[in-house]
Amino acid sequence: MAPSSIVKTSCRGCHGVCQVLVHCDASGRPVKVTGDPDSPTSRGYICPKGAAAIEQATHPDRLRRPLQRVGPRGSGRYEPISWDAALERMAAAFDAVRRESGPEYVALCQGTGRPYTEFTGRFIHALGSPNFVSPGHNCFLPRNIASALTVGWLPVADVYGRGGGCPACVFVFGCNSMATGAADGLCGSMAGKALRQADQVIVADPRRTPTAATADLHLQLRPGTECALALALLHVIVGEELYDRDFVARHCQGFAELAAHVAVFSPDWAAPITRVAAEDIRRAARVFATAKPACLLWGNGIDTSVNAFQTGRALLLLMAITGNLDVPGGMVRWVPPAGVRCKSPQEDKNILGMQFLTPEQKARMIGAGKFPFVPGCHQPTFWDACLTGQPYRPRAVWLVGTNPMLTATRGDVVEAALRDHLEFTVVSDLFMTPAAELADLVLPAAHWLEQDDVVYFHKIWCVLARQRVLDPGEIRDDREVILALAHRLGLDDAFPWPDWPSYLGWLLEPSGLDFKAFAAKCILFGEMRYRKHEANGFPTPSGRVELVSSVMARLGRPSLPVYVEPPHSPVSSPEIAAAYPLILMTGCKVLPFFHSEGRQIDSLRRLRPTPQVAVHPDTAAALGLAPGDPVWVVTPAGRAKLHLRPDAGLSPDVVQADHGWWYPEQPGPEHGWRESCVNLLFGHEHFDPDCGAEPLKCSLCRLEPATA
Ligand SMILES: Nc1nc2c(c(=O)[nH]1)N[C@H]1C(S)=C(S)[C@@H](COP(=O)(O)OP(=O)(O)OC[C@H]3O[C@@H](n4cnc5c(=O)[nH]c(N)nc54)[C@H](O)[C@@H]3O)O[C@H]1N2
Ligand SMILES: Nc1nc2c(c(=O)[nH]1)N[C@H]1C(S)=C(S)[C@@H](COP(=O)(O)OP(=O)(O)OC[C@H]3O[C@@H](n4cnc5c(=O)[nH]c(N)nc54)[C@H](O)[C@@H]3O)O[C@H]1N2
Ligand code: SF4
Numbered sequence: 001m002a003p004s005s006i007v008k009t010s011c012r013g014c015h016g017v018c019q020v021l022v023h024c025d026a027s028g029r030p031v032k033v034t035g036d037p038d039s040p041t042s043r044g045y046i047c048p049k050g051a052a053a054i055e056q057a058t059h060p061d062r063l064r065r066p067l068q069r070v071g072p073r074g075s076g077r078y079e080p081i082s083w084d085a086a087l088e089r090m091a092a093a094f095d096a097v098r099r100e101s102g103p104e105y106v107a108l109c110q111g112t113g114r115p116y117t118e119f120t121g122r123f124i125h126a127l128g129s130p131n132f133v134s135p136g137h138n139c140f141l142p143r144n145i146a147s148a149l150t151v152g153w154l155p156v157a158d159v160y161g162r163g164g165g166c167p168a169c170v171f172v173f174g175c176n177s178m179a180t181g182a183a184d185g186l187c188g189s190m191a192g193k194a195l196r197q198a199d200q201v202i203v204a205d206p207r208r209t210p211t212a213a214t215a216d217l218h219l220q221l222r223p224g225t226e227c228a229l230a231l232a233l234l235h236v237i238v239g240e241e242l243y244d245r246d247f248v249a250r251h252c253q254g255f256a257e258l259a260a261h262v263a264v265f266s267p268d269w270a271a272p273i274t275r276v277a278a279e280d281i282r283r284a285a286r287v288f289a290t291a292k293p294a295c296l297l298w299g300n301g302i303d304t305s306v307n308a309f310q311t312g313r314a315l316l317l318l319m320a321i322t323g324n325l326d327v328p329g330g331m332v333r334w335v336p337p338a339g340v341r342c343k344s345p346q347e348d349k350n351i352l353g354m355q356f357l358t359p360e361q362k363a364r365m366i367g368a369g370k371f372p373f374v375p376g377c378h379q380p381t382f383w384d385a386c387l388t389g390q391p392y393r394p395r396a397v398w399l400v401g402t403n404p405m406l407t408a409t410r411g412d413v414v415e416a417a418l419r420d421h422l423e424f425t426v427v428s429d430l431f432m433t434p435a436a437e438l439a440d441l442v443l444p445a446a447h448w449l450e451q452d453d454v455v456y457f458h459k460i461w462c463v464l465a466r467q468r469v470l471d472p473g474e475i476r477d478d479r480e481v482i483l484a485l486a487h488r489l490g491l492d493d494a495f496p497w498p499d500w501p502s503y504l505g506w507l508l509e510p511s512g513l514d515f516k517a518f519a520a521k522c523i524l525f526g527e528m529r530y531r532k533h534e535a536n537g538f539p540t541p542s543g544r545v546e547l548v549s550s551v552m553a554r555l556g557r558p559s560l561p562v563y564v565e566p567p568h569s570p571v572s573s574p575e576i577a578a579a580y581p582l583i584l585m586t587g588c589k590v591l592p593f594f595h596s597e598g599r600q601i602d603s604l605r606r607l608r609p610t611p612q613v614a615v616h617p618d619t620a621a622a623l624g625l626a627p628g629d630p631v632w633v634v635t636p637a638g639r640a641k642l643h644l645r646p647d648a649g650l651s652p653d654v655v656q657a658d659h660g661w662w663y664p665e666q667p668g669p670e671h672g673w674r675e676s677c678v679n680l681l682f683g684h685e686h687f688d689p690d691c692g693a694e695p696l697k698c699s700l701c702r703l704e705p706a707t708a
């Protein structure tokens, strides 16, 4: 049937900002999703996840009604209940725990940042519990918090050229969004366009990614050594006086100390550590410092190590001393549209509702004080506490949009917590996941095709409209559920909006538009301004870029970045490397899947039917392994079965294993989650001392043949 109408909306298949067209047939039923060629955020791009949105939203396995467990945990026996009964049960259970033990015994866990993050954080904090648990320690927040300390805001690569200038040099550092679709609120295809336009592209990545293969310079570093590389780049730029003198003099604090600090970190020092030739480090430093403007596409490759926070700091210093902060084509601070009540976390420290917690309640956060810059409750420490009862054992937990047995480390601990230790568990999800199979209550969550939304999650230079094109039936938007529950629990101060549409109306109020008028416009633009520091300085304690961090110094942490060797590496632990000779990276994102999602979507699964471990062909041959062979990836903590994919672009001693794998087609409650879960390969033993990040991309393993 010929499409009879087209609805413009924005995709939420990942963190991207792609605007899309939903083609509907004569009866208004969506039949196809395509990229929107007129979109300034994505220029017609759509990835397979976006194109599969209808298949996902209308999948027969979608959860459609609230369910309550009637058999023992893990029996898979559930019966439908009404929303009213489900909310009443949750309110009664959370309230009982709050009164009997204290609000901190209730926790809310979510996965990656999603449109509801501000409501989930606000809810649990308004309840009086500091235990808001997320994977933020391993994702984005190390960079975000290092930015807050150093610059006062999060610098983002100006690949969109809103100010008319495009980057002359793009340094891609541990980011692969050009190949995976999107990351951090930036469309990978638009980043790719900026790369093609740039005079110079440098890539720091242990893998020969498609971007690295076409770059002017590929620094193929050993996983986990990126801080050493960054320090050597600073050494060259300072030593050869390639820095921006004017910017440093007027806006930076601590340059002399930085110069003295990096004097010893020469490219010759870094070369044996990083395995990048000293001459290549010099060349990269010279290009990055002299190409104007230059930007840095930094990504999750640097977040997942015990050096994540210091690496973030080192890269911020690189952006600063080369004079690339808030210049067109450099590393900018977006100005969001004035007409929408959205603020960046730096502008509104209370965005997660922290103001609702008393200092005593904050101090009760599980893991409080363990890491000075951990964003919220430290995820691994939280799950451990459920088993050990140290410092206390949480009693009730609500998992909103997370599949932690697959995506948090030590899925075995998570599973034991959900099955044996927590008294009351609720899971909100689109599908019955291995975690949902253990829950007492399962709540069906709305897909983005079923949502009306004002999309400002990444606080970029625009706000996008999302419009409901599918009837959700009994399914509810997570935020409607949070509002209803908050009202039942008397949290009206934190949630003054009667329902979701009134919240959207409140967000849009300054613009003078109601939701319908906003949806018709599809997008509102901020008025981008650059070099805002010239008038206002930087929102740090000193008003300058803190090359030497006063906050770190006050907390007794290194105030200038230092390199720390990964705890499991051929250098730091040769005795472990003797039995586990390969360097292990896990979880480099892949185009068809968003983490553990999409395995039941046929069109996506066909693109990657099985979990893969990428291995250099010589290494595979030496082990007698052929392409496609099942192999165990083995570490001192556990093993996971994946399929061999030869990759001649890897170093012979580096392997990369997919994360997030479970098999929805296998019987519940496990759905085969233990078989290929690379997050069973890590103990809870090594963390970044500043932000609690885990070495997910720089550990050690060996490969063993497996049977199919
Ligand atoms: N080994 C290894 N592990 C990693 C990583 C790695 O690189 N290596 N990366 C880490 C990173 S960066 C992150 S962010 C985390 C991600 O960790 P998670 O966020 O736990 O991962 P997802 O698979 O996206 O899980 C989300 C669940 O939410 C459901 N869902 C999707 N949309 C909605 C919604 O709107 N509402 C609700 N209620 N549910 C929804 C999905 O069906 C899915 O079951 O994983 C981390 N894990
Ligand atoms: N298709 C798809 N898109 C996604 C996601 C998804 O699951 N699927 N997840 C979303 C989420 S939550 C996130 S956080 C982003 C992450 O997206 P990105 O920031 O692009 O992160 P990754 O894909 O995890 O890894 C990026 C690159 O870092 C490299 N790397 C690994 N170790 C190191 C190292 O030690 N040093 C350096 N310099 N590089 C290293 C890897 O080889 C990889 O090419 O993607 C988002 N977008
Ligand atoms: S990259 Fe992300 S936002 Fe863009 S179409 Fe794909 S899933 Fe949707």
Ligand SMILES: [Mo]
Binding pocket: 112, 138, 139, 140, 300
């Ligand atoms: Mo992430």
